[in-house]
Amino acid sequence: MSGGDLVTIEDVDMRYGGPGGTLAVSGLNMTVRRGEFAAVVGPSGCGKSTLMKLVTGLHIPQRGVVTVSGTEVTKPVSIVGMAFQNPTMLPWRTTLDNVLLPLEIVERHRKRLRAHKKEYVEKAEQLLETVGLQGFGSKYPWQLSGGMQQRANLCRALIHEPELLMLDEPFGALDAFTREELWQVIRDLHASWDVTIVLVTHDLREAVFLADTVHVMSARPGRVLKVHEIDFERPRDIALMYENRFNDVVHTLRGEIADAREAA
Amino acid sequence: MSTSDTVTPVADLPVERKPFNWLPLMPWIYTIALFAIWEAAVQISGVPHTILPAPTRIFEAIVQYWGAIQRHSIQTLYTTSAGFILAVVGGLALGLLIGWSRAIYAGLYPIMVGFNAIPKVAVVPVMVIWFGIGTIPAILTAFLIAFFPIVVNVATGLATIEPETEDVLRALGAKKMDIMLKVGIPRSMPYFFGSLKVSITLAFVGSVISETVAANSGLGYMMSAAQSQFNVPLVFAGLVMLAVEGIAMYALMAWIEKRTTGWAHRSTTMAG
Numbered sequence: 360m361s362g363g364d365l366v367t368i369e370d371v372d373m374r375y376g377g378p379g380g381t382l383a384v385s386g387l388n389m390t391v392r393r394g395e396f397a398a399v400v401g402p403s404g405c406g407k408s409t410l411m412k413l414v415t416g417l418h419i420p421q422r423g424v425v426t427v428s429g430t431e432v433t434k435p436v437s438i439v440g441m442a443f444q445n446p447t448m449l450p451w452r453t454t455l456d457n458v459l460l461p462l463e464i465v466e467r468h469r470k471r472l473r474a475h476k477k478e479y480v481e482k483a484e485q486l487l488e489t490v491g492l493q494g495f496g497s498k499y500p501w502q503l504s505g506g507m508q509q510r511a512n513l514c515r516a517l518i519h520e521p522e523l524l525m526l527d528e529p530f531g532a533l534d535a536f537t538r539e540e541l542w543q544v545i546r547d548l549h550a551s552w553d554v555t556i557v558l559v560t561h562d563l564r565e566a567v568f569l570a571d572t573v574h575v576m577s578a579r580p581g582r583v584l585k586v587h588e589i590d591f592e593r594p595r596d597i598a599l600m601y602e603n604r605f606n607d608v609v610h611t612l613r614g615e616i617a618d619a620r621e622a623a
Numbered sequence: 624m625s626t627s628d629t630v631t632p633v634a635d636l637p638v639e640r641k642p643f644n645w646l647p648l649m650p651w652i653y654t655i656a657l658f659a660i661w662e663a664a665v666q667i668s669g670v671p672h673t674i675l676p677a678p679t680r681i682f683e684a685i686v687q688y689w690g691a692i693q694r695h696s697i698q699t700l701y702t703t704s705a706g707f708i709l710a711v712v713g714g715l716a717l718g719l720l721i722g723w724s725r726a727i728y729a730g731l732y733p734i735m736v737g738f739n740a741i742p743k744v745a746v747v748p749v750m751v752i753w754f755g756i757g758t759i760p761a762i763l764t765a766f767l768i769a770f771f772p773i774v775v776n777v778a779t780g781l782a783t784i785e786p787e788t789e790d791v792l793r794a795l796g797a798k799k800m801d802i803m804l805k806v807g808i809p810r811s812m813p814y815f816f817g818s819l820k821v822s823i824t825l826a827f828v829g830s831v832i833s834e835t836v837a838a839n840s841g842l843g844y845m846m847s848a849a850q851s852q853f854n855v856p857l858v859f860a861g862l863v864m865l866a867v868e869g870i871a872m873y874a875l876m877a878w879i880e881k882r883t884t885g886w887a888h889r890s891t892t893m894a895g
Contacts, residue, residue, distance in 0.1 A: 415794040437796040447788040451809050451886045463805065464795040499886060519795070 365523060365555045366391040366414055371423030372580075373409050383409040385580035387423070391557060391572075393522075396549050398558045398566035398573045400612065402620040406581030407559040411527050414557065415439045428522060437465045439523045440516035444531040446508040448500030448515075455496030458483045458514045465519045479518075486514045489551075490544050506537035510544065517548070526558045530565065539597060542568055550594060563612045568600055573612060577619045584619060587612065676856040681863060684856035695845040696864045699830055702758055702841060703872075706765025707826040714770050714822070715815065718777025722807065723799075728778065739771040743829055747836045756837040761830045768829035769822040776818035780811020813887035816880035823872045827865060 368389040374382045384406040391397045399407055412418040413425050416435040425432040427439070440461070448457045462468040462479055472479060487496055490510040500508055509529060516524055526545075530538045546569060549556055560566050566573050573587040589608065591599060599605050645652075658678040665677040672680045685692060721728045743764050750760040784806055792802050834843025842861045849857035 412790070415790075417790055417794055435794050435796050437794075439794055441791050441794050443787045443791070445785065445787050447785050447791065449788070449806065449809070451812075451884075460792075460805065461795050464792055464797045464801055466796060501886070515791075525794075 364390045365393040367426045369424045371420040373420045382580040386582045396556045396570045398570035401576030405576040440521035442512045442516040442529045444528040446512040461519045524556045681859045684860040695842045698840045699842040702761035702830040703826045706762040709766040710769035714773025718774045721778040722781025751837045761833040764833035765826040765829035769826040772818045772821045776814040780814035781807045813884040819876040
């Protein structure tokens, strides 16, 4: 299932707190192709989190249309997995049970869960192994480091095999080394799974390293100013980040965001 | 074992004697010290035991009146526990209801605060009119006074769910009920069990107030009767019994709290 648009956002306005409230995004247009890795960058307060909520159906826009997988979003769409900067693991559940949580919610899985528990547990363990957490399923989240919690968080976002993975600054609170490791984890996940990823981030280097397209947003009210195609060959190595062509792209992006902030 | 090589030389080192762990004994040492100072102060100052009886005199009274003290203690323990259990059931139910909906929260909260502000001793006569003197007003007073902290704590636990957790689940299509069952209720349990410790001591206050005002049995009744006969050592004996019952119930609640919500006390359990 390649080709075609998975997410389209057409001329969307989203205002919080009724008429006269803050206009978070205005005239927002964006498309994400199936299988694409899209990154969204922009000055702070540009409505990146609003974008997340619009695509997942947590907010319904006042104007314009959001479609995911060909259908207009009018309620939460369960084909989406989400991960935030704050891992929000539930402390009374083991890591494995935390990863299994979405299956207890998503309609098509919750009915099967009890009867096919073993199959699902196997899948969760496999997923934990993919992100380098084999053997940690029985540990409680608070027994894991921040980086490990974030890995488990990614597993939770992926367990129900979402078509679309929405990441809201998932690596923001991690140290530089852990972040680099997780960039590689997410890079490999994207390469091996049939999943479309939208990554909201402040980190331009992260965006350029991971994404196929980088969408630059304006200051509030947010809209997409420019879309950059990042055509570095895949698989990308961390060493890419120290090459000049990489830094040139980051530099251009930086300039654009500085302009966007100035314009605000 | 590959580690045995490295362990052996350590064993040859002079064994440092493990310092005696005084910590578990501390409550006893301090309690005994308190009574010793009290005893000494009474003996030295010569205060008559009709004003402040010495601990030995109180102990004598406990032995002397043991039959009555036992009966009244059990009565108080019964009314307190019954009121407390009602408060747990009612408090949990109302707390979940209040935490469920912002509208119910906004509507009920001021009423509850107002109700909680009413001195419970003023309510006892009303209940005597309704139910007569004795056990029922004591149970209900204990219930009324112990109820509020449970409601507030359960509602707080529900109201402080992280918005990100809620978003993650709602994006998956979770209904309000799912979020309550999967996140809200487990999350509010530490608050709930924490409030039990506060509530059980308050329940004793409630039952004893009611027994003092309107009852024919219970420690409250026994103490007010003893007071009218200037039997001050017996009054103090009643106070000691109340303290003992209070500590025992508090310890029970603390134990339940630790057993049921160990994950919320990770810093202390992990340190061990």
